[in-house]
Structure formats: structure tokens, C-alpha cells
Amino acid sequence: MAQPQARAAARAPELFPVDDGYTGNLRDESRTTGFAVTISFPTSEDDVRAVLAQLREQGCTAVTVQGARTGLAAGAVPFGGSVMDLSRMKRVTGLRQEGERFFVTVQPGVVLQDLRNALRQKRFATTGWSDESLAALAAFREAGPWFFPTDPTETSATIGGMVACNASGARSFRYGPVRPHVQALRVVLADGETLALSRGDVAAEGRVLTLVTEQGTTRTVPVPTYTMPHAKNASGYHAAPDMDAVDLFVGSDGTLGVVTEVELELLPSPAVTWGVNCFFGTEAEALAFVEDVRPSVPEAVAVEYFDADALDVLRAQRATGGAFATLPVIPEDWRFCVYVELAGPGEEAVADALGRVADAMVAAGSTPARTWVGRTDVDRECQRLFRHAVPESVNMLVDERRRTDRAITKLGSDMSVPNGRLLDVMGLYRRTLAEEGLQSAVWGHIGDNHLHVNVLPRTIEDYRRGKALFERWAEEVSAMGGAVSAEHGVGKLKRAFLIPMYGQEGVASMAATKRALDPDGLLGRGNLFDEALLGSEEV
Known part of the structure; x- marks a missing residue:
């Protein structure tokens, strides 16, 4: 050993x-x-x-x-x-077949887009693969198309980074974040000892995990004391009675160990995928549509939102030419957009779902004439460009303002609320932004009650008021039972938000979890909580 x-x-x-x-x-x-x-x-x-x-x-x-x-x-x-x-640790190291299921094992530096391409083409560099992996690859090539469903906006993200923050993206409405798709991990602890964890093999007894390293050392790890919200969540350590050991490391922001290998479960690719951009005259219509579509269209894999301010910024950037000039013209009275991605076993099923989307539009006060439907790969690529062009246009606007004041930067929220609180949180955002007189643009994963509210400062005073507003939102979203970070993790920038969400005692209990695995606080120092907490035995 x-x-x-x-x-x-x-x-x-x-x-x-x-x-x-x-x-x-x-x-x-x-x-x-x-x-x-x-x-x-x-x-x-x-x-x-x-x-x-x-x-x-x-x-x-x-x-x-x-x-x-x-x-x-x-x-x-x-x-x-x-x-x-870890960007040079970028090998796909094997495949595994279990019944009709397939799993792929990768190093943490594998880039998401590269993994997608390899899965689609079913081509891998197999040097060093085991006989079991080569046999699974042969079966994989005979099977239909398979894919890894987690889809953050940045396809240049690495798998290790996605695991670190429990990344998700648009399709989390159907498939959830990365956590449930992680089947196994290899982890190097701060002292150099290693853990090999497979889902289902090691679970906590209540709120205590007992982990045995490959070198034979037993670590008794307290699970944090707080209760997780019933909302999309990437805020701190996963914590629940009798939880799986794998789940503790997914979303741990690089603070508990260095992930050196990840096994991911793959899913069969849908036979047919269509996208539809639905436009509305008012935000009330758009929100009513979302509340109708979520339960009535199970074929929806993504439900995304873009408000009037975001579309106006995009219109302005489109008018300047460049790559965005290829996007379709959005009529001025098409003020709010909800994008719905539909997937199913065949065109008939997806067409039926599209009909229910149209019915929901009419019920909300709009019309199917205000849509842009993508049925082909070319159409859906244009829709993808549209979705990515919105945040890029906002970033370009803020970068232009930074030429006059380098202290100005965009402020983007990442908060979510439980089902039933979407209208409440949208009301909170609109009311407080108006009170502060701040320019904003809102987009994001509205199907998960998860919106990115972006404050666009015009002055450094706008920036200061925006930061203070985010602190207020953290308090009120937490009171709604929501999460202060839904997909981007906490890192160093959002750690103060964990206090209203979990309380001082809950944050201290996270420090106790870290102390059991990294007593000197070597890894990810400053992420999740102030390092001073590592010197406290209070939980």
C-alpha cells in the first residue's frame, strides 16, 4: 500500500x-x-x-x-x-457497460466539447485502456447514439470544473445538474492519500461519513448540519442524512480534495430535438406561459427566459453588424422571449408537444405567430447563437462602459427559488431594481425558477448599489427557501451569501467537514467560507 x-x-x-x-x-x-x-x-x-x-x-x-x-x-x-x-490531464481513460447502460471515465481536464465530439463520433484514443473498456467500446459503437446531458453555457469548461461547482445549464430542467450523473470519483486528499469512491458503495450513517483511503487511513467526516433547499442548488457542500459519499465531493469547490478521475453515466440521445422561441408582449404573459408549460409539456428539456432589456441590448448589438447580424430580426413588439427545447422518440411526439406549447401561448395572451421554430440542425444552431448572443451582447456593453471607469463591471446573480415562488422572486427583482434606479437585463433557466439578473452599472455608484442589492436578495431568496447559487458554485465571491442561507452554525459545520479531510486548509483556501473558521472547533 x-x-x-x-x-x-x-x-x-x-x-x-x-x-x-x-x-x-x-x-x-x-x-x-x-x-x-x-x-x-x-x-x-x-x-x-x-x-x-x-x-x-x-x-x-x-x-x-x-x-x-x-x-x-x-x-x-x-x-x-x-x-x-489540471488542463493537461485530458484523457478519456475508459468505457464501462452495465446491462444496457454505458459509463465513460475521464480525467478532470477533459473539455466538455471534446467529450461531446468523442461520444458523437464514437472515437477515442484508447492507449492504455483495459480489455473491459475495449469490449465496452465495441458494444458502444454498435449501440445507438449516447450523450452526456449536462450543458453549461461554456462548452470549453472542463469536467473537473463542472464537478467542482455541480454545474448544470439549460437542460437541467429535464436532466438535473452534473451530480446525479457522476457514478464514481478518484480523489487525492491534501496529505496525498487517495480515495476511490463509487456511488452506492459508501453512505453516511446519519450525519457521519466514514471514509477509508487506499492507504488504509480511516477518516471520520461530519456531514454539515443544515437542510438543503428544495430548489436548484450549488451552494456549498451537499448535506443530507445517509447521503452517498460521492455527493459530498461534487460541488465542493475544490476544497476537500483534488479530483483526478470521474466516471459519468451516459444517456441515450433523443431521436428528435426541436427548439421554439416564443415571444410575448408583457412579462406577465411570459410568466403565465412558463407556469402552464412546465406541467403540461413533459417533452420539454429546457425552458429559458430573456426579458425585454436583454432583447433590447441584443437588438442594439445586432445593428452594429458582426456575427450577430446573421440573427433574425426581432420585431419591436416581441418584448419577452421563452425558449423551449423539445425532445422525443419521433417527430409525431415532438409535433404534438409543439402543439401544446402553442396552446399555452394562446392561453397566456400571445399567439403561435410570434414564434421561431427550429427543426433542423442549422435552425437550432441559429437558436443556440441567439441564446449565447444575449449574454455576450451585455458583456460587450459593460466592457464599453469600463473604458471610462475600470472599476465598473457587470453584476450577475445566480439565485433560485422553489416551485410556487417564481412570481414572488420576479416581483422582488423588479421592485427593488426600480427603487434603486438600476439598469438590468434578465435571462436564464426559468424552468428551474433560476434567473440570472444582471445589473449593468453606468457609474461606480451604480455598482455599489447593485452589490448591496444582491446582499438583500440573498436574504430574501433564502427566506423563500431558495438557493444563493444555483449553478455557478460559491467560490470566493459568494461565500458571504451562505450565512443568510445556512446560518452561522451551518457555515461553521461546513468548516468542520473540511477540517476532517484537510485540517491545514491547504486546498481551495478562501472558497466557501473564511479560512479563519478552520481554526474553530465550534459547529
Whole structure:
């Protein structure tokens, strides 16, 4: 059992000083910039263990794990210590067949789009694959099309990063976030010992998990004390009585261990997928439509929203030319949009679902004439461009404003509420934005009661008022039984929001969970909670 540790000690990847060549590793898509002393690029689990051993010997007190840095919560932004960049751990390492189900195993640096392409083409680099994996690949090639359903907006995200924040995306309305699709994990703990976890093998007894490393050490890990909301949630450690050990590490923001391998369950691809953009004159019509469609159209895999302000920004960017000029013209009286993606076993079933979507539009006060239906790959690619063009247009607007004041940046919320509270939270957003006189644009996963409310500051004072407003929303959304982060994780930027959501005691109990696995607070320092909590025994 000591042999893996000996291998790790014998060969350590180089630690590079962080200089001008690595400035990109000091920031992520949150536009937060940090600092670090060294950086490493492991290519294997043994490398990860060797780097951690070397850093411990050097007295390093903080290690920040990174992938593609597409996150929006600064979870991958270092503030001191060393960066461990896993982007070179990008191999698909095997396939497994269990009955009629297929599972794929990947290193954490595998990029989502690359995995999608490999699954669609059924082509993999199989060097080093086991005989079992090669047999599963042969069966996989004879089977119909399969896919991995989690779909964050950034297809350049890595699987490791998606696991770290329990990523989701538009199709989470049907398929949920990444957590239920994770079947197994390999994890290197801060002290270099390793865990091999498979779903169903290790569960908590009440609120206590007992984990045994491959080196034979037993870790008794307290599960956090709080109750999770009945809403889409990526806010802190997953916690429930008798929970599966795998679920603790999914969504842990790189604070409990370094994930070195992930096994993902695949799903059969739908035979037919259509998209329909439905437009409305008022927000009340759009919200009524959503409340009708969710229960009446089970074929819906995504229900997405774009408000009038977001569409106006897109219209303005389209008028300037460039890539967005290829999008269809949106009439001025088409003020609010709900995009519904439909999937089913055949065209007849999906066409029937489309008819029910049309009925819901009429019931809400609109008309099927105000739609844009995508039935072909070309049409749906145009719809995809439309969905991505909205946030990109808003980012371009804010970047233009930053030319006059670099302190200005977009503020984007990531909060969700339970079913039955959608109208309440939308009322909260509209009322408080008007009170503060702030410009905004709203879009997101309305099928999950999960909207990204983006404040677009015109001045630094707008920015300050927007930040204060987000703190108020965290309080009120938590009081509704919602989540302060639904898909982007907490990282460093949203950790204060966990206090109104879980309370001081709940956040302290998360620190106790981390302390059981990483007593020195080496990994992900500053993510989820203030590092000072790691010195407290109070829970």
C-alpha cells in the first residue's frame, strides 16, 4: 500500500514561478484577478500526489486547483500559494457497460466539447485502456447514439470544473445538474492519500461519513448540519442524512480534495430535438406561459427566459453588424422571449408537444405567430447563437462602459427559488431594481425558477448599489427557501451569501467537514467560507 506514495515521491513535476507567462492563471471569467508564487501542470494522479508532497515539504499553505477557468465565482482564482492546473490531464481513460447502460471515465481536464465530439463520433484514443473498456467500446459503437446531458453555457469548461461547482445549464430542467450523473470519483486528499469512491458503495450513517483511503487511513467526516433547499442548488457542500459519499465531493469547490478521475453515466440521445422561441408582449404573459408549460409539456428539456432589456441590448448589438447580424430580426413588439427545447422518440411526439406549447401561448395572451421554430440542425444552431448572443451582447456593453471607469463591471446573480415562488422572486427583482434606479437585463433557466439578473452599472455608484442589492436578495431568496447559487458554485465571491442561507452554525459545520479531510486548509483556501473558521472547533 505504500508503493503509490513512493512513486509519487520519486518524480515530481516542475514547479514554475508565476511570471508574465502565467498571468492568465491568476483570473477566471468572474474578472477577478489574484496572485500566486508557483504553478504546476500535472498529467496524472501520481503527478498530483508528487506536487502536493513537494509543496508540503516547502511549507506551502495554499493550493488552488484550476481547469479551464470558465467559472464565475472566482473559485479557481488564487490568493497566494501555488496553482495546480489540471488542463493537461485530458484523457478519456475508459468505457464501462452495465446491462444496457454505458459509463465513460475521464480525467478532470477533459473539455466538455471534446467529450461531446468523442461520444458523437464514437472515437477515442484508447492507449492504455483495459480489455473491459475495449469490449465496452465495441458494444458502444454498435449501440445507438449516447450523450452526456449536462450543458453549461461554456462548452470549453472542463469536467473537473463542472464537478467542482455541480454545474448544470439549460437542460437541467429535464436532466438535473452534473451530480446525479457522476457514478464514481478518484480523489487525492491534501496529505496525498487517495480515495476511490463509487456511488452506492459508501453512505453516511446519519450525519457521519466514514471514509477509508487506499492507504488504509480511516477518516471520520461530519456531514454539515443544515437542510438543503428544495430548489436548484450549488451552494456549498451537499448535506443530507445517509447521503452517498460521492455527493459530498461534487460541488465542493475544490476544497476537500483534488479530483483526478470521474466516471459519468451516459444517456441515450433523443431521436428528435426541436427548439421554439416564443415571444410575448408583457412579462406577465411570459410568466403565465412558463407556469402552464412546465406541467403540461413533459417533452420539454429546457425552458429559458430573456426579458425585454436583454432583447433590447441584443437588438442594439445586432445593428452594429458582426456575427450577430446573421440573427433574425426581432420585431419591436416581441418584448419577452421563452425558449423551449423539445425532445422525443419521433417527430409525431415532438409535433404534438409543439402543439401544446402553442396552446399555452394562446392561453397566456400571445399567439403561435410570434414564434421561431427550429427543426433542423442549422435552425437550432441559429437558436443556440441567439441564446449565447444575449449574454455576450451585455458583456460587450459593460466592457464599453469600463473604458471610462475600470472599476465598473457587470453584476450577475445566480439565485433560485422553489416551485410556487417564481412570481414572488420576479416581483422582488423588479421592485427593488426600480427603487434603486438600476439598469438590468434578465435571462436564464426559468424552468428551474433560476434567473440570472444582471445589473449593468453606468457609474461606480451604480455598482455599489447593485452589490448591496444582491446582499438583500440573498436574504430574501433564502427566506423563500431558495438557493444563493444555483449553478455557478460559491467560490470566493459568494461565500458571504451562505450565512443568510445556512446560518452561522451551518457555515461553521461546513468548516468542520473540511477540517476532517484537510485540517491545514491547504486546498481551495478562501472558497466557501473564511479560512479563519478552520481554526474553530465550534459547529
